[in-house]
Amino acid sequence: MxxxxxxxxxxxxxxxxxxxxxxxxxxxxxxxxxxxxxxxxxxxxxxxxxxxxxxxxxKRGSEEPFFFHPNSATYRLKRIVKGEVDPLVAAAGLVPGDSFLDCTLGLGSDAIIAASCVGADGRVEGIEADAVVAFLTETGLRRFPIEFPLLQEAMERIEVIHSEAVEFLKSCPSDSRDVVFLDPMFTTPIEESSNFETLREIGASYRLTDEWVAEALRVCRRRVVLKDHYESPMFERFGFVQQIRPYTKVHYGVLEK
Structure with a gap:
């Protein structure tokens, strides 16, 4: 590069x-x-x-540039302000003061929502294996120009960690994070924006493994949350209780401690 x-x-x-x-x-x-x-x-x-x-x-061979943007976090946070329940917040059971470890940070949309919900007394970490994506997301979270103070405050509270997820989890003490979140992006695409498709092209690609789920369950205090396409076989394979959401492709699964 x-x-x-x-x-x-x-x-x-x-x-x-x-x-x-x-x-x-x-x-x-x-x-x-x-x-x-x-x-x-x-x-x-x-x-x-x-x-x-x-x-x-x-990226060579790609027609579209990749850049940081809070994407869906903006309208999701506005819905929360209006009193609506965000499905990630509900699945994770997030409350102020919680610690939330996002193992697949990407552009950070879910981490932003989590950071807003756990507040200044909570902690949100995001692991990103690809060095370029980690750099773009980290700088974007700090500098993206936006006139939405609640969103900006949440973005600034996220700690970006450049690491491979399983290796980082292995370095964490047991029961050290309230919620561990997984969104490996290896099945049918969920997002439909061109920027998200470019992320799928340049970012690290993973398949959920027994080791990954086991480490996530060891590190969490309460639960592991999986985000995936509603038809993903991973919910059943790894024992996640799939939360059915009619009329949407995005489903969450919960694995209790």
Whole structure:
């Protein structure tokens, strides 16, 4: 991977380039008015672009850039404010002060909802195995421009951890997190946005395993929650009690301690 500026770089985008190059240990390439496909062809590489207010990642062979956006967390949080019950919050049984470990952070939409519910006295950690996704999500959570204070506060409270999920779980003491959350994205796609599809292309791909579920159950104090397509065989295979939600593709399963 290489990192470069947008077409018309300014001081801020240059600073963002330097930050990404240092954090990800990748070379900086001058843009010189060259297109992204041209840079991909010349350097035979993925390209990370530092714009004025965000990073955009262009994977070779992908037509769409990947960038951080809170996505569904925005309207989900607005529904919570109106008094509606979020299905993740209900499945996890989250209350203020809880600790929530998201083993498959991605863009962090679920972690944002959890962070808002557990509040300032709670703790939300998000594990992301892919270095680029972890970097984009971490910087996006801190810097995404949004005029929704409740959402912004929740985003800033999330701790991003670049690690492979099972290995991180093995390092955790038993009964150390109230809820452990799994959304491995290996079955039928749930989200339909182009940005989510790009995430599926560039992010780490996993299959849920006996070891993963066992470690998650060991680490949690109350329950493990699985998010997946409603037709996923993983609910039954690993003993999750599937919570049926009519008229939606997204279902949650609960495995009690």
């Amino acid at each position: 290489i990192v470069t500026t947008a077409g018309r770089p300014d001081a801020q985008s240059v600073a963002l380039v330097e930050e990404a190059a240092e954090r990800l240990q990748v070379p900086v390439v001058e843009r010189k008015k060259r297109s992204i496909p041209k840079l991909q062809d010349i350097y035979q590489s993925d390209v990370l672009v530092a714009g004025k207010d965000r990073y955009s990642f262009y």
